[in-house]
Amino acid sequence: MKKLLILGAGTAGTMVANKMHHMLDPDEWQITIVDQHETHYYQPGFLFIPFGIYGKNDVIKPKRNFIPAGVKMIVSEITMIEPEKNRVRVAKDNRYLGYDFLVIATGTHPRPAETPGMAAGEWHKSIFDFYTIEGATALARHLRGWQGGRLVLNIVDLPYKCPVAPLEFIFLADWFFQEKGLRDRIDLTLVTPLPGAFTKPRAAKLLGNILQDKNVNVVPDYYIERVDPEAKKIISYEEDEVPYDLLVTVPVNMGAEVIGKSGLGDEMNYVPVDKHNFLSKKFDNIFALGDAANLPTSKAGSVAHFAVEIFTENFLRYIDGLDMLQKFDGHANCYIESGFGKGILIDFNYDVEPLPGKFPLPGVGPFSLLQESEMNHWGKMMFRWMYWNLLLKGKELPIAAQMTMAGKWQ
Amino acid sequence: MSTKEIAGAVVNVDEEGFLTDPAQWTEAIAEAMAAELGLTLTEDHWKVVDFTRQDYQQTGEAPGLRRITKVGGVPTKQLYKLFPKGPAKKIARIAGLGKPTGCI
Numbered sequence: 001m002k003k004l005l006i007l008g009a010g011t012a013g014t015m016v017a018n019k020m021h022h023m024l025d026p027d028e029w030q031i032t033i034v035d036q037h038e039t040h041y042y043q044p045g046f047l048f049i050p051f052g053i054y055g056k057n058d059v060i061k062p063k064r065n066f067i068p069a070g071v072k073m074i075v076s077e078i079t080m081i082e083p084e085k086n087r088v089r090v091a092k093d094n095r096y097l098g099y100d101f102l103v104i105a106t107g108t109h110p111r112p113a114e115t116p117g118m119a120a121g122e123w124h125k126s127i128f129d130f131y132t133i134e135g136a137t138a139l140a141r142h143l144r145g146w147q148g149g150r151l152v153l154n155i156v157d158l159p160y161k162c163p164v165a166p167l168e169f170i171f172l173a174d175w176f177f178q179e180k181g182l183r184d185r186i187d188l189t190l191v192t193p194l195p196g197a198f199t200k201p202r203a204a205k206l207l208g209n210i211l212q213d214k215n216v217n218v219v220p221d222y223y224i225e226r227v228d229p230e231a232k233k234i235i236s237y238e239e240d241e242v243p244y245d246l247l248v249t250v251p252v253n254m255g256a257e258v259i260g261k262s263g264l265g266d267e268m269n270y271v272p273v274d275k276h277n278f279l280s281k282k283f284d285n286i287f288a289l290g291d292a293a294n295l296p297t298s299k300a301g302s303v304a305h306f307a308v309e310i311f312t313e314n315f316l317r318y319i320d321g322l323d324m325l326q327k328f329d330g331h332a333n334c335y336i337e338s339g340f341g342k343g344i345l346i347d348f349n350y351d352v353e354p355l356p357g358k359f360p361l362p363g364v365g366p367f368s369l370l371q372e373s374e375m376n377h378w379g380k381m382m383f384r385w386m387y388w389n390l391l392l393k394g395k396e397l398p399i400a401a402q403m404t405m406a407g408k409w410q
Numbered sequence: 411m412s413t414k415e416i417a418g419a420v421v422n423v424d425e426e427g428f429l430t431d432p433a434q435w436t437e438a439i440a441e442a443m444a445a446e447l448g449l450t451l452t453e454d455h456w457k458v459v460d461f462t463r464q465d466y467q468q469t470g471e472a473p474g475l476r477r478i479t480k481v482g483g484v485p486t487k488q489l490y491k492l493f494p495k496g497p498a499k500k501i502a503r504i505a506g507l508g509k510p511t512g513c514i
Contacts, residue, residue: 157476221496223475225486237490252476267480272469296471 001030002319005088005099007078008256009035009063011043011392012290012304013105018394019312021068031070032097034090036077038063041133042387043161044301044380047168047337049136050143051176056133058384066392078106081262083283101285101319104264104271106256108161108291108299110135114252115156117227126232127247130169131161139248143176148185149245154234155192156224160253161291161299164346166190167197167207168337169248174214175339189217191234191242196220200353203346206370210338253299255292270294275350276327277314278307287311297330297350305391306331309401331403333359335380343376345369349403358407362398366407417442428502428509432466435506443504451504455492458484462505472507474498 004020006013017033024031045059067073076092081104087096110131112119118127128142129135151173155166170190177183190197190211197207197218211218225237233243255269264271264282271288272281275295280286288294289311290304297303307328314324330350337343345367346354358366367376390397414423417438422430427446429435440459444451451459461482465473475498479486493500502510 158474223486223490237486238494266469267477 002028002100003098004029004031004101004103005097006031006033006103006105007035007081007088008105008107008290008292009033009040009067009073010105010107010290011301012107012292012308013103014040014063014066014392015305015308015394016103016105016289016311017067017071018392019308020315021071022394023312023316026070030072032072032074033067034074034076034078034088034097035063036075038075040066040392042384043131044387045384046130046133046136047165047172049133050128050130050139050169051172052140052144053172056137059133061388078256078258081258081264083262083264083286086285099285101315102283102287104259104286104288104292105290105304106259106292108159108253108255108270110161110251111254112249112251114254115224115227115249117229118249118251120229122227122229126245127227127229127249129249129251131165131250142246146246148177148182150187150189150243151246151248152189152191152234152242152244153248153250154222154224154242155190155194155250156252157193159299160250162334163198163298163300164334164336166192166250167211170211170216171214171339172337174216187217188215189219189242189244191219191222191224193223194220200348202356203354203370206344207336210372214339259292266294268294275330277324278311278328279324287315295328295330298332298334300332300334301387301391302333303331305397306333306401308394326401329402331401333399335376335383337377337380338372341377342372342374343378343380344372345376345379347403347408352403352405352408355408355410357409360407364398369408424509426509429506430508432463432506432508435463439506440504443506447500447503449493449500449504452492454484454488455504458482458489458492458501459505462501462507466505466507472502472505472510474510 006016039060040063042059045054048054076090079089079091081088087098089096110129124138128139177186196204198204223237224234227234233241235241259265260269271293273288273293278287289307291299310326310328313326318324333347335343335345348354354370356370359369360366367379413420421434424430489497498510
């Protein structure tokens, strides 16, 4: 029996388990997946929790519901990866799991403790994140009673998970406080290390204009050094201070610690891989997929989805000693919730920035690209159903893994 | 793509004046690029520039500030002292590595 071992049962790992269970011969292959948690979170839904649109129950399901019966699931912390010995040690029963091929899909996680003053006494009191279930629900409770003041949203560093989420947070906050009749008592400020709202020029212009229309202040090129939680201000490496009453932070993101201590990661614990086929640069039987890889594209579920599609085709050839023919292009596809029941859709890859136009989706679309529409909002809301019922289970979605120029205006 | 004459050489640059071909870089170009930014390169500056170029050759990507600090061993605070107002861009410019994009 050959052994395929998957580390991490999040979006990427779960999809790989389903695809491989479907494609690999069960008489020849044993597939095992390891994750330390029982619960699968629908992470795009975290954004809606602070504003009471979703509750905790809207974003959780048991991981086991999505792992096919023929795949062995082990719930345990991963202690060490030993690539020279083709084995992984797990905490449960302190045992070793051998492999012929290893897929690392251990994701990326916010690390508030990397920024001095952030994770101390004011954490989840006047300083919140919204990328964890704890942070999102604590912020929901806080916002229910908040009477206004300076809300500062700070992005600590790049890369971070779902690059558009902080903008969506700001857009939704503007809507939320208007609905509550509090908007005139609230100062909304986005403090970012980027030179503007986004990196790519056309999207940056559109999103920058929307921020301006919504009366949001933007402090660009700001690299935070520390938080002063008593004086309620953030301080940059250049000693520029931004005061706040409520700090919503996007902390430093890093890959899993086990990647670092196993010597498989870069300084942020991301696994260096070939950006077109996800094969480790050090070991020819290790792949890294999803946020765990150091790909120069967005850390987002849509990227993981397209990457797994490409990986599946390649892997079936690779195990037979054939060349990997499919090349990943860095495709990402993101719905940006812009408030008041509208949304924006962007579609891009390593080489093509988000462009305006129409996005074709058989049976449902088209959606408007780089433009606000109600349809895009419904696309975003509908996506949760698609995620649980199609995407995670590895079923076909009517959207190509590689980006298409169809409908885009140059 | 346009070209620019700097330190006695003709190099390919983008619209903002960043080198587009790291192989055309020389130490004299680095010093001229730094002078354009109002900087004189000291030993401390060179330590950062040398690390950045070596790291680029190994990984194929220009390192960010956090990587220069964690792997190169130069505290971020010092990077801001050496290359005030936007060190990431200035370091990449002087090291001839093209404009850092930020991965989004």
